[in-house]
Amino acid sequence: MTNFMPPAAIFIIGALFVPLIKGKLKSAFMLLLPVIAFATLVKMPEGNYWTLNFLDYNIIFGRVDRLSMVFGYIFTIISFIGILFALKVEDDLQHVSALLYAGGALGVTFAGDFISLYIFWELLAISSTFLILARRTKQSQAAAFRYILVHVFGGLCLLAGIVIYIQNSGTAEFSYIGLSGTGSYLIFIGIALNAAIPPLHPWLQDAYPEATVTGAVFMSALTTKSAVYLMVRTFPGTELLIWLGAIMTAIPIFYAVLENDIRRVLSYSLINQVGFMMCGIGIGTQLAINGTVSHAFCHILYKALLFMSTGSVLYMTGKIRCTDLGGLYKTMPLTCLFCMIGAASISAFPLFSGFVSKSMIISAAAYGKMTIIWLILQFASAGVFHHAGIKVPFFTFFSEDSGIRTKEPPLNMLLAMGIAAFFCIAIAVFPAPLYNILPYPVDYVPYTGAHVVGQLQLLMFGALAFCLLILSGYYPAELRAVNLDTDWFYRKGGRLFYYIMDKILNGLNSVSEKVFVGGLAGYLGRISRDGPVRAALLAMVPAWVISGKAGEKLDQKKTFLRMAIETGTSPVGINAAWATIFLVLVYLLV
Amino acid sequence: MKKELKIFDKPKNVKRFLGFFYASLLVLLVLDFFIHKHAEFPWExxxxxxxxxxxLSCVLLIFIAKILRIFVKRDEDYYD
Incomplete structure (x- = not known):
């Protein structure tokens, strides 16, 4: 063991020093952290280490195998790119949160036990919340609040599952779990929420567009992909995931077509892409798992690239809606080029990274003879080109000139995009280095004539449809509108719940006030005040009536009696009568 | 201020671009006849x-999205 600390610790401890350093030194320090982490990773041998004993449980900070290594590499690479992109941001809150966030993702990746995993899992949720809060707008505050509530719910599901798991197995160490028993389902739900599997997905498209320009880059890379890692680790071959994944690829693209906010379009396409990965995990063959892992690797790079290029537009113009943008290729040609490289990569064009990774998952579905799944995945592939590949660059950089005149973002941002773009193309042209680090040996050739031509046909004729629909005016116009998604249930549903509870509880309150305070209490008060008078009248009036008193005389007697009892000065005769009645009663009853 | 790119301001260039696009579609259609295929499904x-x-996927996508919009579209301040 030559390494002195786990990669997660490098980021987490490093983050604490960031506020203490200023200027160029700070930039250099932040950039150095992922470099040190990467150097540590390269030297990490396979095995379990950095263990400690806590309450008789083995805590493992270094479960190192081929699977965790791939995610370790990509999380460190993207952290470097993200930090470079955010270098000019003068907000320590964002820098510290982003570094803790990256540390959390690496912690999850190398955790060999559930206890440390849970701690890093919560670190992911909390640190990323600050990347939304740091936008410092009213919407972002609200979105961050919803985001953390949803993730606390997911975290609690996971925690409950972990407690049951540890109770049953007697150990905190974990590997393959599979769906069987309450504990495993709770763990599954906890991971599924972070992976944004419908209907647990809406936190993603709600929160990511509200995050800061640079924060969204980290967010697009870390939360869902650490969930992908964990799903590959614990639930490979779970058939349910095949269907959930396929649904997940298809549903968000309809929303992406309608959405006006560019970063929200990207959020929907992020869910769509993670759907391919979930499907691959569900299929669970070596090819499918390789496809999933490599797709996560490529996806992190091109999705970050897309969030960086559109984020640059937001950073430079303050605008991010399709309806506000257009024609920016004139003043931001490099950003436009990077965005198109990201768009081509997510669309899986030959010679762009998605092509060499996504196709493995689709091929795995074909080898398994999963007809419907295969058709859905191909549909989603055409669809993702439609909205992420064409719509995003088209409405941002081309379309009608919005009249906005700006310039390219600062050099560090361009450099960050350049590095990501380089990887997107390099991986596609030379897939061997990526294939070599995948969990299983790769025997897959992406560039066959049939595959290249088939994929190009799928994409280009999808583009033809876009072209014809735009020209004919049938294409749905970009509108300033909100599209309802399942977050309705806690955004409006929450209010509905509040309203119903308000009506029921406060209604109950006012009814009981009327009944008990106003009615019953008053009644009891009156009864206890007039009781003796009424009782006396009840006893005396029949006697008077019998003795022949009527009319005015009777009323006079009544008034006299009432006054006598209220003032406690009843004549002896009445007391004597009471005593007689009492004695008669005693005699009768005994 | 640097000189602006204006290539798509000229209708001639847009036409050229579309022409190139349609031509590439044609090439793809023709190429398919000469490709050796190893299909897993008969229709592949x-x-x-x-x-x-x-x-068809993209037409269907737009068609369904337009129907979806009828049900899910709300004013921008719906949640405020």
């Missing part, structure tokens, strides 16, 4: 299957 081997499927 059919001539120009992916062109038809890609086109």
């Amino acid at each position: 081997g059919a001539i120009n299957f992916f062109a038809v499927y890609g086109f």
